[in-house]
Amino acid sequence: MVSYIIRRLLYAIPTILGVLLITFILFNLIPGDPSYDIxxxxxxxxxxxxxxxxxxxxxxxxxxxxxxxxxxxAAAFDSQFFNHFRNTLTLNFPRxxxxxxxxxxxxxxxxxxxxxxxxxxxIGLIATSIAIALVVAFARGSWVDTILVFICVxxxxxxxxxxxxxxxxxxxxxxxxxxxxxxESGMQAFKYIALPCLLGIASGLGSYVRFYRTVMLDEMRxxxxxxxxxxxxxxxxxxFKHVLKNxxxxxxxxxxxxxxxxxxxxxLLERFFSIPGMGSYFLDAFNxxxxxxxxxxVFTTSLLYVLGQLVTDICYALVDPRISLR
Amino acid sequence: xxxxxxxxxxAVGKGRSLWADAWRRLLSRKLVVASLIVIAVFxxxxxxxxxxxxxxxxxxxxxxxxxxxxxxHGFGTDFLGRSVWRKTLYGAKISLTxxxxxxxxxxxxxxxxxxxAGYFKGWIDELIVWLFTTVNSIPYIILILAFAFxxxxxxxxxxxxxxxxxxxxVIGLTSWVGLCRLIRGEVLKHRDRDYVMAARAxxxxxxxxxxxxxxxxxxxxVIINFSLRFVSFIHAEVILSFLGLGVKxxxxxxxxxxxxxxxxxxxxxxxxxxxxxxxxxxxxxLNIVGDALRDALDPKLRQGLE
Amino acid sequence: MAKADxxxxxxxxxxxxxxxxxGVFSRIRGWVRAVDGVDLDIPRGQTVGLVGESGCxxxxxxxxxxxxxxxxxxxxxxxxxxxFSANRRRMRQLRRQMQIIFQDPVGSLNPRMTVQTIxxxxxxxxxxxxGRALRQRVVNLLEQVxxxxxxxxxxxxxxxxxQRQRIGIARALALEPKFIICDEPVxxxxxxxxxxxxxxxxxxxxxxxxxxxxxxxxxxxxxxxCGEVAVMxxxxxxxxxxxxxxxxxxxHPYTKTLLSAVPIPDPRTKTACQAPVGDVSDTSxxxxxxxxxxxxxxxxxxxxxxxxxxxxxxxxxxVACWRTE
Ligand SMILES: Nc1ncnc2c1ncn2[C@@H]1O[C@H](COP(=O)(O)OP(=O)(O)O)[C@@H](O)[C@H]1O
Ligand SMILES: [Mg+2]
Numbered sequence: 001m002v003s004y005i006i007r008r009l010l011y012a013i014p015t016i017l018g019v020l021l022i023t024f025i026l027f028n029l030i031p032g033d034p035s036y037d038i039x040x041x042x043x044x045x046x047x048x049x050x051x052x053x054x055x056x057x058x059x060x061x062x063x064x065x066x067x068x069x070x071x072x073x074a075a076a077f078d079s080q081f082f083n084h085f086r087n088t089l090t091l092n093f094p095r096x097x098x099x100x101x102x103x104x105x106x107x108x109x110x111x112x113x114x115x116x117x118x119x120x121x122x123i124g125l126i127a128t129s130i131a132i133a134l135v136v137a138f139a140r141g142s143w144v145d146t147i148l149v150f151i152c153v154x155x156x157x158x159x160x161x162x163x164x165x166x167x168x169x170x171x172x173x174x175x176x177x178x179x180x181x182x183x184e185s186g187m188q189a190f191k192y193i194a195l196p197c198l199l200g201i202a203s204g205l206g207s208y209v210r211f212y213r214t215v216m217l218d219e220m221r222x223x224x225x226x227x228x229x230x231x232x233x234x235x236x237x238x239x240f241k242h243v244l245k246n247x248x249x250x251x252x253x254x255x256x257x258x259x260x261x262x263x264x265x266x267x268l269l270e271r272f273f274s275i276p277g278m279g280s281y282f283l284d285a286f287n288x289x290x291x292x293x294x295x296x297x298v299f300t301t302s303l304l305y306v307l308g309q310l311v312t313d314i315c316y317a318l319v320d321p322r323i324s325l326r
Numbered sequence: 327x328x329x330x331x332x333x334x335x336x337a338v339g340k341g342r343s344l345w346a347d348a349w350r351r352l353l354s355r356k357l358v359v360a361s362l363i364v365i366a367v368f369x370x371x372x373x374x375x376x377x378x379x380x381x382x383x384x385x386x387x388x389x390x391x392x393x394x395x396x397x398x399h400g401f402g403t404d405f406l407g408r409s410v411w412r413k414t415l416y417g418a419k420i421s422l423t424x425x426x427x428x429x430x431x432x433x434x435x436x437x438x439x440x441x442x443a444g445y446f447k448g449w450i451d452e453l454i455v456w457l458f459t460t461v462n463s464i465p466y467i468i469l470i471l472a473f474a475f476x477x478x479x480x481x482x483x484x485x486x487x488x489x490x491x492x493x494x495x496v497i498g499l500t501s502w503v504g505l506c507r508l509i510r511g512e513v514l515k516h517r518d519r520d521y522v523m524a525a526r527a528x529x530x531x532x533x534x535x536x537x538x539x540x541x542x543x544x545x546x547x548v549i550i551n552f553s554l555r556f557v558s559f560i561h562a563e564v565i566l567s568f569l570g571l572g573v574k575x576x577x578x579x580x581x582x583x584x585x586x587x588x589x590x591x592x593x594x595x596x597x598x599x600x601x602x603x604x605x606x607x608x609x610x611x612l613n614i615v616g617d618a619l620r621d622a623l624d625p626k627l628r629q630g631l632e
Numbered sequence: 633m634a635k636a637d638x639x640x641x642x643x644x645x646x647x648x649x650x651x652x653x654x655g656v657f658s659r660i661r662g663w664v665r666a667v668d669g670v671d672l673d674i675p676r677g678q679t680v681g682l683v684g685e686s687g688c689x690x691x692x693x694x695x696x697x698x699x700x701x702x703x704x705x706x707x708x709x710x711x712x713x714x715x716f717s718a719n720r721r722r723m724r725q726l727r728r729q730m731q732i733i734f735q736d737p738v739g740s741l742n743p744r745m746t747v748q749t750i751x752x753x754x755x756x757x758x759x760x761x762x763g764r765a766l767r768q769r770v771v772n773l774l775e776q777v778x779x780x781x782x783x784x785x786x787x788x789x790x791x792x793x794x795q796r797q798r799i800g801i802a803r804a805l806a807l808e809p810k811f812i813i814c815d816e817p818v819x820x821x822x823x824x825x826x827x828x829x830x831x832x833x834x835x836x837x838x839x840x841x842x843x844x845x846x847x848x849x850x851x852x853x854x855x856x857x858c859g860e861v862a863v864m865x866x867x868x869x870x871x872x873x874x875x876x877x878x879x880x881x882x883x884h885p886y887t888k889t890l891l892s893a894v895p896i897p898d899p900r901t902k903t904a905c906q907a908p909v910g911d912v913s914d915t916s917x918x919x920x921x922x923x924x925x926x927x928x929x930x931x932x933x934x935x936x937x938x939x940x941x942x943x944x945x946x947x948x949x950x951v952a953c954w955r956t957e
Binding site: 342343344519520521523524525526527528529530531534538539542543 | 728743789806807
């Protein structure tokens with residue numbers, strides 16, 4: 001078990017380094033020197049030199065061979081490549097090109113708003129879809145099952161943007177049930193996140209219900225549930241106790257699989273409802289071509305995702321000891 | 327029963343391949359046939375747009391601005407008085423082109439990488455697994471936007487990347503991981519099967535084994551994967567177009583949704599409805615066919631969470 | 633002693649080990665000694681049986697001989713050619729002369745190929761026939777193994793187990809080999825079909841002058857089919873003798889248990905079979921002495937310390953056991 005956890009932790013290291021390599025290629029190698037881009041065509045030579053220094057683009061790309069030949073080892077590694085790894089790993093991001101604020105501070109100040117939206121959305125989505133999936137699985141083979149599954153597929157087919165636009169327009173603007181947009185921290189926040197949350201859940205429900213339905217059906221086909229039915233236990237009780245308990249393992253794995261969905265949801269929902277979270281930060285940076293912010297966001301979200309996978313895998317191994325023997 | 331008796335059981339003639347079997351099973355379901363027809367219609371519309379037969383004059387105003395759907399105006403008109411119906415038809419071309427080319431790129435990366443990793447094992451496998459774990463550890467939407475950010479406005483082999491080419495390139499370059507992982511797993515299973523051993527025993531070269539024996543046995547996974555993946559490509563095109571990264575000067579469904587955002591506050595819901603309906607109908611048909619394909623070609627495969 | 637000495641195949645000191653990887657860095661922590669020092673001769677035009685419990689390394693031995701699995705140590709001659717050191721070009725020639733028939737009639741045929749492609753591919757790979765000539769060859773091969781030429785365009789899933797095994801045999805014959813490894817070709821078949829396939833193999837041997845290494849996991853199948861039988865236990869040959877000799881006069885305690893485990897056709901007497909003492913033990917750890925000693929009722933101190941070598945105790949009868957002196 002301990003060996004498994006250690007191994008799993010060690011596996012995360014090359015992945016994180018790989019993410020750094022990809023961001024280096026994306027933001028340093030492919031674009032080349034972005035200073036002209038940033039400063040504009042009419043910028044003076046000093047401004048450009050200033051930007052280059054600020055972003056570290058005046059350094060050699062991989063290795064300072066001159067310093068190396070002179071034996072100054074530390075100076076030799078003062079290159080774009082190694083600085084990228086060092087600074088990103090230590091979360092020592094540069095300042096934003098547009099707001100000139102330190103990126104990490106900005107991320108920290110925006111994280112609570114994102115979390116306020118994402119956490120209820122996540123819990124609501126999982127809970128609702130498991131509940132519906134239980135109903136569907138219980139009614140398996142009947143017309144209720146067929147119709148609900150069909151509705152799920154229809155729900156999956158409609159793009160998330162349509163949910164958001166229709167929801168915001170009719171439920172907030174026309175009917176006035178929710179504020180149209182905006183955000184306040186503290187208890188007031190719930191007033192503002194209610195609609196985005198609901199829309200996020202609605203758009204994800206189709207695929208989640210369908211997935212959990214297969215998981216539940218697999219469990220129901222297993223022998224011990226059949227035995228329990230045969231012993232004459234009342235069906236709903238069997239369903240809840242046995243099936244749900246054993247479906248726990250596949251459900252745990254879906255939790256981490258949901259993270260990308262949450263990011264997409266947060267991105268679009270924060271944009272539409274003007275919630276000052278990380279998603280809108282990323283989109284704003286995207287529109288203003290603020291690449292240090294994009295770089296920082298790619299790294300932090302990947303870090304979160306990798307950590308999420310790590311925790312899930314370890315939980316998984318704790319639930320099912322056979323895993324650690326592999 | 328003796329062998330000879332068994333022998334006469336099968337009538338002499340043409341055999342039924344696993345493909346033919348699956349196709350027959352597919353056509354035996356009404357809903358699937360209907361979905362196939364829907365997909366065929368969309369494809370035909372897209373080809374018609376390419377040929378200049380359909381929605382050629384989509385940019386011409388057909389009436390006053392902001393007309394409701396009616397007998398006279400069909401699906402209604404947009405903020406420039408253009409026909410929403412024509413724009414919707416035109417959007418089929420963009421969506422299907424993006425989804426098709428993105429699939430092609432994605433298969434061209436995922437299939438060989440997966441097959442090589444699975445067949446050769448060893449360090450090359452570890453390298454490929456590392457590559458796809460890494461790519462997979464960046465949340466999809468972030469990855470896709472980061473790629474789009476970087477590729478936009480660049481040139482590739484002399485071709486300037488803008489509009490639609492960025493869209494399919496970005497989607498294709500970021501979505502091969504699922505297929506690669508799937509193919510690798512399946513090839514790992516097949517490489518030690520006896521029929522591969524037999525091929526090695528009579529001196530079949532490695533490339534011939536991979537291309538002639540192993541790939542045909544995993545090809546159905548490519549088809550299943552992509553019939554389901556097509557849906558997420560179409561949705562990705564919508565998001566990218568909406569974020570201003572997609573096509574410019576042509577109406578895609580994502581551009582229509584973006585246009586509709588402004589119109590909604592005037593009570594003009596029809597452009598959004600038309601785009602949603604088109605996407606919903608095509609994706610519904612694709613989902614149904616994808617599921618049916620999976621059942622027909624590989625009943626063991628469990629559906630994952632996309 | 634060099635070369636195969638007139639035999640079709642001569643194997644000396646053959647070892648095939650598989651690494652066991654464990655721990656944080658997947659380091660090699662030990663070896664599965666699947667084949668552990670095997671000597672074997674196969675006379676031209678004859679059949680040698682190889683018998684042992686499942687998991688004792690028979691398949692690994694067969695596949696190592698065809699270089700489908702790398703050998704760890706040892707030498708093997710096919711006629712006058714060293715198998716394990718043959719270069720690519722020579723190996724390609726050797727592959728035309730040595731072929732294999734598999735146990736599993738389902739897994740050994742590519743499900744996406746027609747019979748024509750399956751049987752014809754070896755010829756294609758070696759550039760021996762094309763177009764109509766290829767088709768004619770395949771038809772002849774099918775007739776040779778008792779299948780109708782009308783099956784050319786059919787797929788494996790449309791056949792019964794016995795028919796599939798015939799297709800596998802036709803594929804092995806395509807290159808006109810001199811030597812075929814039959815890896816439990818009838819174990820997966822119904823008893824009624826088994827004898828048909830065995831008869832086919834015997835007929836082909838007579839007609840084409842083939843030599844066989846015939847692998848089986850019980851002695852019953854081998855008895856009438858092989859001139860000579862080798863008994864394998866945990867990667868080693870423990871007894872080797874002419875078929876009749878071995879049945880009438882088994883010497884090694886393991887052979888005796890195997891013989892007593894031969895299923896007796898009458899179901900009422902089946903329960904009388906004597907099961908081997910204990911289980912197949914782990915081959916990965918450090919191990920001294922005779923591989924069979926943990927299960928042997930005759931084991932004494934010497935058996936636990938030293939590994940016995942094959943000794944000739946009668947004409948053509950070899951046994952590796954300390955307790956037979
Ligand atoms: N590729 C492999 N990797 C590791 N161990 C193997 C491999 N193939 C076979 N073995 C082991 O080698 C031993 C002999 O296997 P095998 O030759 O298949 O036995 P048999 O054919 O006599 O049943 C078994 O213990 C098996 O677990
Ligand atoms: Mg075997």
